[in-house]
Amino acid sequence: MINSEPSSERALKKIEIEADLTIVGGGLAGTCAAITAAREGVQVVLIQDRPVLGGNASSEVRLWALGATSHQGNNNRWSREGGVIDEIAVENTWRNREGNPLLFDALLLEKVRAEANITLLLNTAMVGLDKDGPHRIKTVHAFCSQNSTLYDVSSPLFCDASGDGIVGYLAGAAYRIGAEAAGEFDEPFAPEESYGELLGHTIYFYGKDTGEPVKYIAPDFALKDIEAIPRHDQIQVNKYGCNFWWLEYGGRMDTIHETEDIKWELWKVAYGVWDYVKNSGKFPEAETQTLEWIGTIPGKRESRRFEGDYMMNQSDIVEQKRFDDAVSFGGWAIDLHPADGVYSAEAGCHQFHSKGVYQIPYRTMYSRNVENLFVTGRLISASHVAFGSTRVMMTCAHNAQAVGMASALCREQQLNPSDLVEPARMQQLQRRLRRSGQFIPHLSLPEDGEDLARSAEWSASSESELSGFAPSGASASLGCARALLLPVKAGLMPALTFQLTSQSAQTLEVQLRVASEAGNFTPDQTLETVQVAVSAGEHQATQVTFATTLANDGFVFVCLMACPDVQLALSDAYHTGVMPLVHSANKKVATSAVQTPPEGTGFHSFEFWLPERRPLGKLPALSIEPSVSAFGVEQLQSDYERPFIQSNAWVASSEDPAPYLDLKWAEAKLITKVVIYFDVDYDHAMESVQWHHPEDAMPFCVKHFRLLNAQGDVVAEQSDNHLGRVELKLDAGVKTHALRLECKETHGAPASVFSLQVF
Template identity: 55%
Template sequence: MIKSGGTDGRSLVSEKLNTAFVVVGGGLSGVCTAITAARKGVKVVLVQDRPVLGGNSSSEVRLWILGATSHMGNNNRWSREGGVIDEILVENTYRNKEGNPLLFDAILLDKVVAEPNITLLLNTAVYEVHKADQNKISSVKAFCSQNSIEYIITAPLFCDASGDGIVGFLAGAAFRMGAESKEEFGEKFAPSVEYGELLGHSLYFYSKDTGKPVKFVAPDFALKDITKEIPRFKSFNAKEYGCKLWWLEYGGRLDTVHDTEKIKWELWKVVYGVWDYIKNSGEFPEAETMTLEWVGTIPGKRESRRFEGDYMLRQQDVVSQHTHTDAVAFGGWSIDLHPADGVFSEKPGCNQWHSKGVYQIPYRCLYSKNIKNLFLAGRIISASHVAFASTRVMATAAHVGQAVGMAAFIASKHEVNPAVLLHKNFMDMLQKELLKSGQHIPGFELTDHEDLVQSAEISASSEYVLSELPMGILKDLDVSMAQMLPLVKGKVPQVVFHAESETHTTLEIELRVSGKSGNYTPDVVLEKQVLTIVPGRNCLSMEFAATLAEDAYAFMVLHKNPSVKIYHSEHRITGVLSVFNLVNKAVSNYGKQTPTEDIGVDEFEFWCPQRRPEGHNLAIKVEPGLSKFAAENIKTGVFRPTTEPNAWVASPVDQHPTLKLKWEKEQKISSIELFFDTDYDHPMETVLMGHPEDVMPFCVRDYQIKDGKGNVLWKAENNYQTKNVIVLEQPIYTDCITINLTHPSQNTPAALFSVKCYN
């Protein structure tokens, strides 16, 4: 028994933690920051003010994770973010392809608690910052609401990934809220005069079909006249169970930090009012048997403070895809701004403007310009209001967090502050470590002198040559389509395909490429042809006079003709893709982006893949065949398709695909790393949206690694992850390694982006 008499007062139980790196904020960015640093041996304290991890992606808010892939609604091919965030998305798709948000919570917790170098503090809010001097943080003070413990956490390095920037704010870091004028950075999409309005918060709800009539009596606080108060109320799709109403948004004219509770109450009024209208207006008979299963209790925030680094990303960086020597991450979401009045505005819920490809994010945006030991991660990084409209999304924020985590490792190892890493030697080190981890940086490739594979002689039992994608499916050409082909510099090969028609007609064909190397917007027409189509089956041979100035993906475009059917193939090959001139209203894609005025964005067409089980390649024969899938590709230092597939792909008829690494003399090998194809073009939205498969069709499931004497070093079964790291129990000495792969399926040959060996 504990018994205590009255006193004048008591103090909280206090714990002091001394660590190498403090990450404040357990959203997706903070999680990826902490995991990245911890895996490099850095002791991390991760402080999260909520009971679960994930922020807007958690079960408390339930927003799907997206970034450069943009629901497959833009021209950013193979652009899903790599590294830790890729690992998380792939894991979630495997365990949770139906998109259950509770399961995603558990996956994030699993990933964090698996790292012994992370001390996780949930339900713990930072409320005080102590400084060693005017420009340096020495410790933060935080309080856990569940155990009534006060934590004082001391470290040489801090990262603010809190969303609202609580650490940066308390420390005195320079920040901004609202929009800059177009004169400050020359941004044409910025307003003529700066203003303080922001993007608002959103609150989701879930509904459930009970199979029998359910009544609903609205609470007194619910909004009463939805059609009058919300002039642009959209129809309710019962199949979506209410969970895609992201445009139930409010708060852009308030202080999105200090007025959050006020904003939440207004959103509760809206949500319960909307459900009352759906249930009781008679306009939605399909909702008669539905009940309100869940309503968010905290709103999902979009915008509050943005902190200033040594560089502020701006519209031109996004649209013109400026290059930076200190690039460490990339973005690719549209410039996505919302009306300040949110759901009460008569304007559309969002205004998305896409760029023609992904853009680099420089390291200078990821630390405070005046608090010298403070990193920035997530939506608070150094960006203008216009550029923030693209960088704010979670997959981009997570990708940035990984760069910060790796930077913290290097800064900790060398006992320097973040800005010092701009020195070329440190920056080269940072970029190299990020690339090794699987983090893609557009325009960069890994040069890794420690990798023994770089000095090995590479051979394979077979190498795929794209000479034919066999016929399998006949489809209407009711949407213009294009087959993307990885071509070499020089003459374009002959392409043969088949069509059927019931009438005489014509088919317009174009050969296109992108005007910018590394982009996948087919905005340059090299050649046009018109083919005559007769009734019945047509064997069509395309002889192109055009030549390519460099290795690149070319687009053989077949313009829509509802009178024509085209043969497609069921074969899917790493680095080979079909795209369609589709409409995707979810990301303001109407087939073509047409700015209405000079706002500094480009006009271009959208050519996007279809989600599986659709999205079949065109059935074609190519002469001469395309030899872009050689075994030597495993040395390229790029682990996804870019201007070429960058993968070794085995021949489909090779019954035992084998890769052999041979050295002139014995090598000491302690670890082996392999990068497989988990389809970087698939966005892998985490919640609300299901996926057609739990393992990507290109991913090698089973493989063996043997030494030169045939001893099995490693055997993998049912692999589904991108990066496999094999640490041998004891180092081996051998002059040869062989890797035996099994084809994922009869229609998809085995592929491998990279093999690395370290002593």
Template identity: 50%
Template sequence: MITTPFSSTSRLNKEIVINTDLVIAGGGLAGVCAAITAARAGSRVVLVQDRPVLGGNASSEVRLWALGATSHMGNNNRWSREGGVIDEIMLDNLKQNQLGNALIFDSILLNKVAAEANITLLLNTAVFQVNKTLATNIDSVLAFCSQNSTQYHINAPLFCDASGDGILAFNAGASFRMGAESCDEFGELMAPKNESTDLLGHSLFFYSKKLDRPVVFTKPDFAYSHEEIAAIPRCKNINGNDSGCKFWWLEFGGVLDTIYQSEDIKWELWKIVYGIWDYIKNSGKFEDVENLTLEWVGTIPGKRESRRFEGHYMLKQQDIVTQHIFDDAVSYGGWAIDLHPAEGIYSDEPACSQFHSKGVYQIPYRCFVSRDIDNLFLAGRIISASHMAFGSTRVMITCAHGGQAVGEAAAFCRELNCKPAALLVPKHMRELQQRLNLNGQSIPLIPISPSLLMQKAKIKVSSTFELNDLRPNGEFKTLDQSLAQLLPLNAGPVPKISVDVRAQTESILICELRISSKTGNYTPDILVERIELPLTPGEQNIDIEFTAELSQQQYGFLCFMRNDTLSLALSDQRITGLCTLLNKVHKAVSNTGRQDPPENSGLDAFEFWTPERRPNGHNLALRLSPALKPYSAEHLRGGFTRPYLGTNAWAAKLDDKNPKIELSWPDNVKISELKLFFDTDADHALETVLMEHPETQMPFCVQTIRVLNAHGEELYACAGNYQSIKVIHFNPPLLSNCLNIEFSHTEAGAPANLFAIEVL
């Protein structure tokens, strides 16, 4: 029994003092990826999260699907899914959570963080005070956990604010902005003429479920009436069959203070959501709703915008549109510049305006470092970006990818005993970029520099796939939309291409060879040559011979223009670095087949050519003469871990019964680590919730791996790989002049393949 006498003075809460290397405020995807990355690199991390679960807007508390550059596969950013820790998390989620259950995604994030011995996770704990002895340096933070009545005093040399509203950076005194800059400040032509306090609002989601019996719903008194709901402009979009984040447009709060009035905004959204559900169930205007029940309503709105903090550089609209190249690039984005009217659901304007660039864009390290506080990193949606650029950088997977850059940088600063800005010198920046890319970051235009061991290795492979014949599967695709086959072409003549065509009537097949105006992009905006081929009714084989020659290696678009009377033969073969695209509409990302922005907006007009999701999206059945040879073993030390200009992959022949790579050296070398980079189809979006996926792992990824020494002795074996990177440690280090790496083939029709090898 505990008996405590009266105290005439106020009691203090229990206090725990923690000394660590890095404090991260905020356990959304940015904070999670920063923490895991720093911890794996040897830093002790305290991750402070003010909610009971991790994930922020991606958690079960909010249930927004997490996305980034792939943009629901609705833009021209091929093979753009973010790599590194967030890729690892998303592939785990695909494997374990194919149906997109938000609770399971919670558990995956918690499991990832709990697995790191260097992370101290404080849930239900909010940072509320920053302590400084110098104006530009944070000494410690205070945080309070409401569940255990404990106050934490956390000391560290480095801090990261990934809290969304920037509570740590705000309390530290860092400069910030809220609202939109005028077009004159940065020359952003899409920005408003005058600066504005308008913001993007909050959204609150709900889930419904159909039962096998009627369900009655009685609305709470605080909910809006049928008449009030019907009068809200955007409620004309209500579809009784929608659920979850398909109601992303239930948005409010952009005309208010999205920090200090956040609770008021939530109550307004509750009034709307419960009123909408009552309207769906009881207004009589929707069919087949009798058996629908309200399964879940969010208790925390998904917040889009509040503070943005000023770093050593502020990303702008032009950087996104022109895909500006930065010496200190550490991350990238690819979501559209996606802005919403501040009035949200009460606006007569469209729910959003999304304007895409022609490809992905780099984000520089300087955007992640506070310009005012010497030991403060910024991560997530608060990074240094203008309001216009924020419209793209704010989405969760982009935030997560930037979080990995922060975590790696923090660990590097610990090793060098320096402040974040010190990494901006070229030598340190190159090292940071290399460390990030070795862990899967795939910073655009920056390849991995192969180690000395890999540079000196002789590479011998059991076979090499040549692209000369994609076998037909008996199915045909009607050209009710223009269709393109992406092909990795060399400089010089284009091979002769043969396709099988079915024509309902006498017709003309129009075939165009296109390339991108910016090498490395996947927007087919330059017409190289156009051929018109007359067809007779029935099935026939057609030869396509272009006379034009390409000036450099790049992807070409073999475009077959729309003709409803024609269809093309398909193949079941799934080959690394190949895909088909359609010039199609994708309303979820404001894609109507092309982008036609307002005049003088600084944005580009172009067509969208986007893939279909599996199980659709087959390659065309093709025959090429001479064969393309885009799968050289030399790619294994080329440094790129996804297609760029070419496939950047080695692939074995399909009839190779034992695909194998041999690395050899003239003399014994000391090997401590072998790192393999697999193809997990970075073109495929992996939405975390609501969207179901057709598979639990990517069909291109090699699952079975064996590593043997020169004497055929097995050093490592794995039978269930589904991740992009496999790291094999040799402890103690291996002394050998040879390594043999054996694979199985992947799924039927997909050859064994690998992007890169690193030997350390």
């Protein structure tokens, strides 16, 4: 029993914590920064003001997490983010391919709790801070309403991943709100004069079919005249959640301090939309539907952006500029919305894509005037226009992994964030990021002397000599143009023989294209065009022969242009690094199969060539002569663990009953860790919620593998793998002059490996 006598005053319970890194904000950015840092030995305190992690990706908001893949609706092939956020995406698809947001919450909590170096404070809001001089933070103060406890958290390093930037704001870090004028960064898409209008907030809702009639009485505050909303005709039954991204409001308000007012307006709209669905009489199919869930907090898009030593701008994205301090990448369109949101007569968004992915420099990820403050998530140093691309969650998370790794280097070497810009330190950061699975396009580093695999002699049981794909009996119409994206070697382009069916004699145009920029997958350069005669009849073997001699190894697009009366035979085969495409538009991220921006906006015009999602996306049935030899063990010496510029993959022959890779050294090596990168289809967008994915494990991934030493002893084995990056820690160490990786079974495609690193 507690019996407390009256007192003039009492103090809240207080807990003081010392850490290496304090992160405020537990969205995907803060979560991935914390996990990355903790795995490098950093003691992290992660302060999150909500009951779950994930921010806009959590069950409280339920926005699907996306990044450079853009729903597979742009030309950024194999561009899903790497590292921790990819580990989370792959695991979520494995466990939760239906996209249940509650299961995604649980996965994020599990990942954080698995790290002993993370102290997680949920339901804890930062309320103040102390500084150690004008340019340095000493302690942050936070309050947990659930346990009525104050926390004072001190550390040499801080990271603001809070979305609104409360740490940077209270610490006096330089920031911006609103759009810069076009002249400041020479951005044609920016306004002539700067303004404070922003992207607004959104609240989502879900309906559910109960199987029996359900009435609905709207609350008094629900919007009555939904047809006054300019885009009310986009309302559909059974299209809920993120499909209502355009129910947006608040762009003309203070998106930080007026968030509660914005929320009430969004509730008014959302409950009004449901009233319209149930009671307008225009949706009789909604009779048995009930309102299952509606968001209680809005998903925010824009507020503060903090100034680093560099600010990204429009041309960095559109022209895909290279940076010596590149630590991450992006690829979402520059995506800006009208300030009036749902009440605007304009289109709900204006999206313009670049021709490929772009680098993001480290100098955008710390404050230029608070010396021990990292910034990440949507707070990074970017203009309003560039922010239109960098703000999406998978990009934010990928950036945050760079911050987490940078914090480890700062802790080990007693440095401030800006100190890592020094070239030798930057290369150290980039190398450690790459080893952790971070994809950094166009990054060239000196040879990694610590990776023993680089000095090994490689061999394999077989190598894919790609000679074609057998027909399945299915076919696809050439009513729209289709293409085969294929990695080939320098030299004469091989001849391809397709199986075609036509109702009448036709002339089929076939174009051989490449991307004008290495690493891009926008087929904007036509090398050769041939005309092929197609007779009336079924299953004709139709050979396409090119005269082009290719100067370099790389990807080509064999484009079968639209010919409506012709059917193309398909295959059920899968093969790493080879992809079928269609010249089409994904309506979620583009209005047309050709991007045609308004004149003077600074964007390129180009065609979209997109994959169809499985189970639809099928390779064409064809034969290739001579066969393509782009999948040998030499590909494993690449800097990339995905197709980029080349296939970067060893692929076993489809006829090999027991594929394996061998590594041999002249002298025995003591091996304590082996990292294997399998193919988990980096083109698949893997939306985190509200999306039913066609499979839980990617068909290209090796399911069962064994690692053997020179004597044939099994030193590691997994029989049900679905992950892309597999880290095998051999705690006692294995001394051997050889390793063999046996690929016993895959999830469907021939065995393939992107990288094998040995330490």
